[in-house]
Amino acid sequence: MPGFSLELDEDQITLRKWLHEFATDVIRPAAAEWDEREETPWPVIQEAAKAGIYSLDFFASAWEDESGISLPITMEELFWGDAGIGLSLVGTTLGVAGLLSSGTLEQIGEWVPQCFGSQDDVHLAALAVSEPGAGSDVSSMKTRAVYDEATGEWVLNGVKTWITNGGIADVHVVVAAVAPELRARGQASFVVGPEFKGKGLAQGQKFRKHGIRASHTSEVVLTDLRLPGSALLGGKARLDERLARARERQVALDRGEQVTSVRQKGGQAAMATFESSRPAVGAQAVGIARAAYEYALDYAKTREQFGRPIVQNQGIAFMLADMKTKVDASRLLVWRAAWMGKNNVPFLAGEGSMSKLYAGETAVDVTEKAIQILGGNGYTRDYPVERWHRDAKIYTIFEGTSEIQRLIISRAISGQQIA
């Protein structure tokens, strides 16, 4: 296992420089337009595919880096460019993470390449977990998957909501209840290919949002969606085994016996996927926060009031000092968690959640301070900081709200069932 190091190797320095150039030359100039249009920026995704940034090979090599740091570097640079476009470029990896956490090697080999498509035919993927009645509490999911013994098919019904790339993705990974009485332990993931669009899977309402408006967010409606048995990720034998264990556990619990806790053993399809992606999501927030800090610092050095640059006022300079400190602290937490995750070091104090919590709240705070430093200009759409502030807010909400991150950390450090 490589030790934790803050020193980037040559490959990581090259990667960062390359992505920074792409973010500067391609993403930033397009950001305001796609935010206003509230549409998926297909031309930018296509350009990223041509440059080799939107591709399976690219994300696989970032993923494979043993230090764990290449993925957060990638996220930070792309989201420094723009968070809405950034999410359009990396939203696919949510679906990929769903495949990797639950699929067999064969399913991963078959489906992951289809999530990205090719340079000439770009595809997107989505991960559909959340429902109108099941956001933070994923265990109360109502979408049902019922096995049809006669045909060997799975039949899915339900409504998923707030799904990134929902309905426009070529590959949807859908989490559904197969044994609702077992709650989170009775869920399974299914892969849904493009042939089912309009044949059981449909896009519902497209949401108009506060921020990350270039990223498509929609309901996904499943109506008698009949999937072949092979769509069940992990396969039927593994599912039957898992359900049998969960039922035994339930019987033991009903008898009042001690059983190993859900959190020690894991076992929730959706939660496993989210846990592995948290440091990368934190890195996205670091990118937004750094963009706002850099912009505000430049502005404060050139904007003059009372005959001197505003940065010469302690009130402004101290704000910038706090902003820089928090951005760097966020990055350190993110890199530590990414290194731990990659090297299977257990998150005994909820370090993955810590990184996402702190980086998300930092992004909101730093972008708000950036507006303050820009004054009236900061409040207008002629300057990017108001967009960054709108974008930052999602980082205290999705992939587990700040309260849920605090819940995970507090349970981890106290060993208590804090409600």
Ligand SMILES: Cc1cc2nc3c(=O)[nH]c(=O)nc-3n(C[C@H](O)[C@H](O)[C@H](O)COP(=O)(O)OP(=O)(O)OC[C@H]3O[C@@H](n4cnc5c(N)ncnc54)[C@H](O)[C@@H]3O)c2cc1C
């Ligand atoms: C733009 C966007 C993109 C998204 N993309 C996806 C996606 O691709 N796939 C997907 O499956 N989902 C996605 N989501 C859904 C997202 O993960 C949920 O919105 C999130 O988990 C919160 O759920 P909720 O909105 O139902 O809030 P709720 O769970 O209703 O929470 C409301 C408030 O109550 C608090 N709260 C809830 N329970 C507790 C508790 N036990 N203790 C203390 N406070 C609590 C929350 O922290 C929050 O402040 C997306 C959401 C958005 C907005």
